Amino acid sequence: MKRxxxxxxxxxxxxxxxxAVWAQPYSEAPTLEAQVAAGELPSVDExxxxxxxxxxxxESVGAYSDTIFVFxxxxxxxxxxxxxxxxxxxxxxxxxxxEVVGNLAxxxxxxxxxxxxxxxxxEGAKWSDGHPFTADDVVFAFDAFHFDSRVSGSSQPFWLxxxxxxxxxxxxxxxxxxxxxxxxxxxxxxxxxxxxxxAYLPRHYLEKFHIDYNPDANEVAAEFGFxxxxxxxxxxxxxxxNGFQHLIEDGELRPTMQPWILTEVTDTTxxxxxxxxxxxxxxxxxxxxxxxxxxxxxxxxETINLKIIxxxxxxxxxxxxxxxxxxYKENEAAGGYTTxxxxxxxxxxxxxxxxxxxxxxxxxxxxxxxxFRQALSLAINAGEINETxxxxxxxxxVFPVVGTSFHLxxxxxxxxxxxxxxxxxxxxDEVGLENRNGAGWRLGPDGEPFTLTMEGRTVGExxxxxxxxxxxxxxWEAVGLQTEIKLSERALHIExxxxxxxxxxxxxxxxxxxxxxxxxxxxxWAHGSHDLNWAPLWGDWLMAWIQVEEGTRTLEDxxxxxxxxxxxxxxxxxxxxxxxxxxxxxxxxxxxxxxSQKIFDFHHDNMLMQGVVGGxxxxxxxxxxxGNVPTGYFGSAIWFGDLLIESEQLYFK
Amino acid sequence: MASYIVRRxxxxxxxxxxxxxxxxxxxxLPPGDYLSTYIANLEAQRIPIxxxxxxxxxxxxxxGDPFLVQYSKWMRxxxxxxMGDSFMLNRPVNQVIGTRLALSVTLSLSTLVxxxxxxxxxxxxxxxxxxxxxxxxxxxxxFLGLATPNFLLALILMYLTFTYFGxxxxxxxxxxxMAAEWSFGKVVDLIKHLPVPLxxxxxxxxxxxxxxxRGSLLDELGKQYVVTARTKGVGERRLLIKYxxxxxxxxxxxxxxxxxxxxxxxxxxxxxxxxxxTIGPLxxxxxxxxxxxxxxxxxxxxxxLGLIGTLISDLLLVxxxxxxxxxxxx
Numbered sequence: 011m012k013r014x015x016x017x018x019x020x021x022x023x024x025x026x027x028x029x030a031v032w033a034q035p036y037s038e039a040p041t042l043e044a045q046v047a048a049g050e051l052p053s054v055d056e057x058x059x060x061x062x063x064x065x066x067x068x069e070s071v072g073a074y075s076d077t078i079f080v081f082x083x084x085x086x087x088x089x090x091x092x093x094x095x096x097x098x099x100x101x102x103x104x105x106x107x108x109e110v111v112g113n114l115a116x117x118x119x120x121x122x123x124x125x126x127x128x129x130x131x132x133e134g135a136k137w138s139d140g141h142p143f144t145a146d147d148v149v150f151a152f153d154a155f156h157f158d159s160r161v162s163g164s165s166q167p168f169w170l171x172x173x174x175x176x177x178x179x180x181x182x183x184x185x186x187x188x189x190x191x192x193x194x195x196x197x198x199x200x201x202x203x204x205x206x207x208x209a210y211l212p213r214h215y216l217e218k219f220h221i222d223y224n225p226d227a228n229e230v231a232a233e234f235g236f237x238x239x240x241x242x243x244x245x246x247x248x249x250x251x252n253g254f255q256h257l258i259e260d261g262e263l264r265p266t267m268q269p270w271i272l273t274e275v276t277d278t279t280x281x282x283x284x285x286x287x288x289x290x291x292x293x294x295x296x297x298x299x300x301x302x303x304x305x306x307x308x309x310x311x312e313t314i315n316l317k318i319i320x321x322x323x324x325x326x327x328x329x330x331x332x333x334x335x336x337x338y339k340e341n342e343a344a345g346g347y348t349t350x351x352x353x354x355x356x357x358x359x360x361x362x363x364x365x366x367x368x369x370x371x372x373x374x375x376x377x378x379x380x381x382f383r384q385a386l387s388l389a390i391n392a393g394e395i396n397e398t399x400x401x402x403x404x405x406x407x408v409f410p411v412v413g414t415s416f417h418l419x420x421x422x423x424x425x426x427x428x429x430x431x432x433x434x435x436x437x438x439d440e441v442g443l444e445n446r447n448g449a450g451w452r453l454g455p456d457g458e459p460f461t462l463t464m465e466g467r468t469v470g471e472x473x474x475x476x477x478x479x480x481x482x483x484x485x486w487e488a489v490g491l492q493t494e495i496k497l498s499e500r501a502l503h504i505e506x507x508x509x510x511x512x513x514x515x516x517x518x519x520x521x522x523x524x525x526x527x528x529x530x531x532x533x534x535w536a537h538g539s540h541d542l543n544w545a546p547l548w549g550d551w552l553m554a555w556i557q558v559e560e561g562t563r564t565l566e567d568x569x570x571x572x573x574x575x576x577x578x579x580x581x582x583x584x585x586x587x588x589x590x591x592x593x594x595x596x597x598x599x600x601x602x603x604x605x606s607q608k609i610f611d612f613h614h615d616n617m618l619m620q621g622v623v624g625g626x627x628x629x630x631x632x633x634x635x636x637g638n639v640p641t642g643y644f645g646s647a648i649w650f651g652d653l654l655i656e657s658e659q660l661y662f663k
Numbered sequence: 664m665a666s667y668i669v670r671r672x673x674x675x676x677x678x679x680x681x682x683x684x685x686x687x688x689x690x691x692l693p694p695g696d697y698l699s700t701y702i703a704n705l706e707a708q709r710i711p712i713x714x715x716x717x718x719x720x721x722x723x724x725x726x727g728d729p730f731l732v733q734y735s736k737w738m739r740x741x742x743x744x745x746m747g748d749s750f751m752l753n754r755p756v757n758q759v760i761g762t763r764l765a766l767s768v769t770l771s772l773s774t775l776v777x778x779x780x781x782x783x784x785x786x787x788x789x790x791x792x793x794x795x796x797x798x799x800x801x802x803x804x805x806f807l808g809l810a811t812p813n814f815l816l817a818l819i820l821m822y823l824t825f826t827y828f829g830x831x832x833x834x835x836x837x838x839x840x841m842a843a844e845w846s847f848g849k850v851v852d853l854i855k856h857l858p859v860p861l862x863x864x865x866x867x868x869x870x871x872x873x874x875x876x877r878g879s880l881l882d883e884l885g886k887q888y889v890v891t892a893r894t895k896g897v898g899e900r901r902l903l904i905k906y907x908x909x910x911x912x913x914x915x916x917x918x919x920x921x922x923x924x925x926x927x928x929x930x931x932x933x934x935x936x937x938x939x940x941t942i943g944p945l946x947x948x949x950x951x952x953x954x955x956x957x958x959x960x961x962x963x964x965x966x967x968l969g970l971i972g973t974l975i976s977d978l979l980l981v982x983x984x985x986x987x988x989x990x991x992x993x
Contacts, residue, residue, distance in 0.1 A: 079838045084948075276762060278834075278940045279842040305842045309938035312818070313833035320825055322838050499951065501699035 036062070036295045039074045041302055042286050051286055052140070054297055059134035062297075063113060063290045065659055068638045071292050072661030077303040078324045078636075081314045098290075098658050099267040101129060101209055102199030108524070108598040110196050114143075114267060114289065118199060124191035124594070129199070131182040136287040137265035141214045143289075145178040150213035152176035152186075154220050154243075161220075161243050170195055170203050194593045197528060211247060212265040219243040269299040269658040280306040290658060299658035318631050321345035325639070325660070326631040332359070333477075335401050338631065346634050350641055351403070351627035358410040358621030359400070360478040361519025362386075362464065363538055366618070367547035367576060369510055372454045376441055377513075383617040385437035387426040389489045390482055396623045399477045407624025409614050410519055426617065434489050443490075452490040461492045465506065466516040468497040478622065479516060510546045517541030519621040528597050528606075536586040537578075542619045545582070550575025552586050585612055635663045668974070675970045682966045683741070683959070687734050690950070690958050696726050697750045700952040737956060741963070747956030751949065756960045760942065766835065767941040771925065774861050778868040785869075786876025787908060793881065801873060808870030814932040817863045821937065824859055833938040835860075860937055864930040875914050883907035909983060916979050923972035924965040 038046070038054040045051040101115040110118065114135065119128040135143040153176065155161060172192040177185045186195060198204055217223035218230050219242045231242035246264070263271065267289070270282035282304040290298045309317070314329045319341035330338060330349070338349040364377045364386070376382050392406030406427045438444075438452060443460055445453040454460040464479055476497070483493045498506060506512050518541055537549030554573045557563040565571050588609050595602035613619065632639040638659040698721060721727045725736065740747055746756035789798045821832040834841070835856045840849045883889065884907055892902050931943030942961060949958035980987050 079841075274842060277759065277945065281842045305838065307834065307838060307841050309833055310935050312936065313821075313938040316821055316825060316832035320832055501953070504699060504702070 036291060036297060038286075038297045039284060039300075039302060041284070042297075045286070057136060057140075057287050058291065058297060059132040059136075059289050061116065061132060061134075063132070064293060065290050065298060067292055067659050068640060068656070070637065071294050071296070072300040072637050072659060073663075074296075075301050075662040077305055078301050078660065078662075079305050079307065079322065080325055081307045081309050081317055081323050082328060083311050083314065084308060098269045098656075099206055100200055100202075101204040102196075104197060104200035108197075110200050113200070115199065118196055120193060120196045120596075124193040124596075125189070126185050126187045127195050127199075128179070129184045129186070131184070132289060133182045135267070135289045137212055137214075137267060138271050138285040138287050139215075139263075139265045140287060141212070141265065143210075143267060144181045145184045146181075147210040147213050148184040149176045149178050150217070151207075151209060151211040154213075154216070154222065155211055155247060158220075158222075160240050161247070170198060170208065191594050193596045194528065197597050206267060207247065210267075215265050216243065216246060219246055270304055278308050280304075280308075282306075288658070292659070300661035318347070319345050321347060321633065323347075323631060324633045324636055327628075330629040330631050332400050332403055332626065332629060335403065335629065338629070347631050348634055350630040350632060350639070352630055352641060358404075358407060358519040358624040359626055360395075360475055360482075360516065360623065361410075361542055361619060361621045362482075362514050362516045363542040363544035363619045364514055365510070365512055365543075366545040367510060368513055370513075372456050372458075372460075373513065376443070376454070376460075379441045380616060381437045382441045383620070384426055385434040385441070385489070386486065387617060387620055388428060388430045388437070389434040389491075390485045390622060391429045392427070392622050393429060395478050395481050399481070400623055400626060404623040404626040406622070408617065408620050408622075409610075410621040410624030431489060438489060438491070446490055450490055451492045459492055461494065462486065462514055463494045463496055463512075464514045464516050465496045465498065465503065465512045467500045467503045475516075475518075482622070507543050508546060512543075515541075515543055519619055519624075524597075528592065528602070536582070536589055538619060544618045545578065547576035548578035548582055551577050552583070556586070556590075585609065588612075637661045637663050668978075671974050671977075675967075675974070678970060679963070679967060683738065683963055684734065686962045686966070687737065687955070687959055688730070690953065690955050690962075691730060691733075697953045697955065698726055701750070733955075737959065741960075746960035749949070749954055749957040751952045751954040751957070756957050759945070759957060760961065760964070763940055763942050763945055766939070767943075770835075770857070770860060770864070770939065770941060771930075773857065774864045774868070775922070777861055778865050778872060781865070782869040782872035783876060786873045787880060787903070789873060789877040790880035790884065790911075791903065798877075801877075805870040805873045808866040809874070811866070812932075813863055813867055813930060814936045816866060817859070817933050817936040820859050820863060830855070830859075835939055860933065860939055863933050863937070872915060876911055879914055880907055880911040883910050913980065913984055916983060917976050919976035919979065920969060920973035923968040923975075 036054045036058055042051060042054070046053055051057070100113050102110045102118060103113040104110050112118065112130075114132065116130045116132050118130070121127070129148065131143065131145060131148075137143055152173065156170075156173075170186065172188040172190055173186045173195065174189055175187040177187065179185055188195070195203075199209070202208060213223075219227055219239055221227040221239045224230065227239035227242070231237070231239045234242050234245075236242040236245060263273070266272075266285065269285055269288045269290070271285050272280065272282050274281040284299055284302050288298055292298060311329050314323065314326070315334055315337065317323050318326060318330060319337060321344070335349070342349060364383055366374075366378055368374050368377055387408050396402055396404050396406060406429075408427050442455050443452040445457070447453055447459060451459045464482070466475060466479060476495075479495050483495055486493045503512075507515060515538070520541070536552055537546070538544040543549065551573050552575075554563070554568060554575070558565060558573070565573070568574055588605055592602065592605045592609065595605060630639075630641075638656075638661060640656040698717065702717065725733065728736075737747060744757075746760070749756050749759050785801050789801045792798050824830040825832045835853055836849065837852050837856075840852045843849055886907070889902065889907055892906060893899075897905075930941075931947055933939070934941045934943045935947065946958060946961045948954075949961065
């Protein structure tokens with residue numbers, strides 16, 4: 011009965027919209043027209059869903075274009091414009107006003123008790139191999155992947171970690187259910203959790219590898235050269251992440267819902283070609299994407315910079331950095347491109363965090379003294395760093411938060427954003443570092459010189475980082491703190507961080523969009539992210555403790571039956587729980603704003619993570635003849651301002 | 664002679680086994696393993712890492728096994744001619760190296776030929792015309808070439824060729840040919856991209872050989888046998904080429920041992936700066952991400968080539984210098 015009503019109302023809506031919908035036949039790229047004419051592909055109407063998603067172009071409706079050339083420093087996935095798993099294929103889309111709307115899915119309904127989310131899929135949407143995309147693909151992702159402890163997917167429910175059941179209502183309707191209120195799952199539809207690999211998987215392609223769906227899965231695995239079905243299944247779901255050359259070589263091209271299909275990977279290039287079944291059109295009914303092919307070259311970042319100024323790079327969101335700002339500007343006309351300054355995040359390229367759980371009886375009480383952290387901030391001449399290292403593009407900002415739905419006014423004039431050596435010296439005297447030796451270095455309570463070591467990563471950091479650290483060292487030495495800089499290779503840095511060996515951890519202080527923080531950064535606010543971990547031991551304890559609290563593990567799972575790390579003071583447990591509480595509120599609601607305010611206020615006052623220069627634009631390079639280049643809000647996919655969502659509308663004028 | 668070669672080859676095999684062990688151990692020395700790199704990558708994407716995920720990956724990559732087990736697995740597959748899979752590229756190592764090998768050899772061999780063609784005549788000229796204007800010019804450029812770091816020269820040349828000739832910087836192909844099949848156009852494009860790398864990689868080598876040849880030839884020129892030959896009326900040119908130059912080439916020939924591996928993975932820094940798809944940068948990348956099988960296999964390949972090269976240079980020395988003889992034990 012209910013279904014009949016839905017269908018009737020759907021017909022009614024269609025009749026109302028009829029004129030607009032039917033008067034406008036869908037059209038497709040010339041390359042596809044040729045294939046249809048040759049009988050290799052069904053017609054565009056058959057390939058599109060009954061009701062395709064319509065993308066409003068940023069500037070104007072575009073023209074079908076040939077190839078876009080981009081360059082990246084390595085061939086890992088997640089580089090700009092070559093995102094394999096998710097690009098443009100999230101079920102939902104988070105608008106700038108935090109409203110979650112349909113994308114690949116048509117619409118969502120979050121139950122009033124926040125315990126279930128109903129997803130309405132687009133009828134007639136198809137995988138890139140032409141197979142229908144249905145509720146089965148969503149249910150399969152949960153049953154065969156997330157809920158199945160035999161495959162590595164079982165580690166992933168974190169993304170939608172409270173979802174306990176995925177129920178097929180009909181072919182195009184799925185309901186996700188939780189035991190506890192979990193409103194965040196709606197917003198998660200618009201980020202990776204709502205994408206391929208997390209919210210859905212191509213069942214028709216993967217089921218032959220899974221023993222529950224194919225009793226001969228072990229034989230299939232053996233055929234493909236694996237020891238067991240678990241291994242084969244993991245290789246074909248997860249390997250999708252890793253460049254998946256072997257999928258191409260095995261002739262097992264993995265179906266996708268993205269605008270482009272990866273068809274070729276070498277260690278110097280990647281090629282993506284358009285997905286003929288992509289389910290989005292522009293307002294004129296032209297099937298997206300506009301661009302036929304993405305050719306990605308892999309080159310050294312310095313070479314990419316030269317290629318940028320030579321006009322060889324059509325679009326860059328990842329390599330261009332503020333250190334080369336002048337270079338890009340100088341060559342704009344000759345290279346035929348535009349340097350875009352995207353101002354949408356707090357984004358402090360250099361931040362630092364003082365380890366609250368340092369294993370040193372002299373240093374720990376001082377590191378835990380707020381006055382010490384305030385002094386470190388006041389001693390830094392952030393204005394000078396901004397001018398000399400960042401071309402004055404940012405501004406001094408200890409706590410780089412902008413553009414959130416809670417109150418920022420009090421933070422706009424943070425007294426510790428200032429530069430005041432006298433106050434810094436006075437504060438350092440107060441915390442017990444008043445004695446100095448003959449060379450002018452401050453001495454600790456034990457009479458030995460009180461030294462600080464800043465640690466950062468050598469790999470993947472922009473050249474600006476080191477310049478800024480060098481200056482910070484000078485400023486801190488000017489107030490008598492003997493400072494060292496130690497840069498380690500990435501993996502070593504992680505080992506040292508997790509081993510609680512780092513005194514002052516340095517790294518970018520990037521808060522991302524509000525929606526993003528709301529969705530996944532539980533640890534970020536509770537003990538520091540991977541970049542700025544400010545309490546490794548408390549973090550270990552909290553992450554284990556919450557698992558025991560939630561019942562996913564018991565004390566026996568841990569060595570000696572005790573929680574690892576160190577139990578934090580009550581206030582930090584509260585902080586951790588505030589984040590839990592926040593995940594039970596709806597993004598943008600009054601409760602959400604209140605709890606967010608509490609978390610942010612705590613951090614603002616306690617200076618556990620400090621930015622130095624914030625409000626830094628993200629630089630992007632776009633050839634002048636490229637149309638519909640996103641320059642502001644990027645939907646929910648705010649990783650690094652890349653093009654996960656909007657790239658299908660790019661075209662060449 | 665034959666028994667000498669056989670003996671050398673047997674030594675080489677033993678040495679390779681020792682080298683493989685040391686190589687494998689050294690690659691594993693730094694803290695962490697490929698997983699640390701993999702996890703760092705995931706973390707950079709803010710992907711939550713759980714213990715289960717780490718454990719499943721560890722099993723998958725066989726990283727949980729003790730060192731000796733990992734080593735013996737690797738050795739066994741090496742003997743079958745299978746160098747294992749590259750973790751980071753997710754492809755068989757044979758294939759990864761294969762695609763780069765041809766380009767590496769092309770580039771290095773053409774550089775080598777260029778270097779010899781330029782350096783040997785200049786070296787001879789410098790020595791025979793010591794303290795002449797030509798010698799001074801060669802010396803100045805020689806020292807400049809030796810003293811300039813190649814990667815810096817690469818950057819400068821890339822910038823200059825781009826600014827003044829408009830040549831696309833970096834790589835061996837224009838963007839249109841990057842992902843294209845081999846064709847006449849692609850070969851032409853490759854040839855157009857060769858000069859900068861050839862000049863950059865060749866400069867230091869040229870300078871070095873000029874200096875070595877000049878030095879050793881100067882030593883020889885004053886020797887008795889040269890004077891004797893001259894008094895006996897041997898023509899200057901013939902005398903020069905037949906006697907002192909032949910001897911003076913000794914130090915150059917004895918470096919062939921190092922040359923073979925260099926042909927495969929030489930000029931790594933330059934290759935990185937110029938984005939050349941050769942073996943050198945691949946090795947660096949593999950070491951950085953602790954991609955054991957890839958790094959280990961490349962190093963094994965280089966070691967083997969080094970040993971073969973040494974053997975070849977020893978044999979060549981015998982052929983070219985009559986004073987060198989196999990020691991006959993007796």
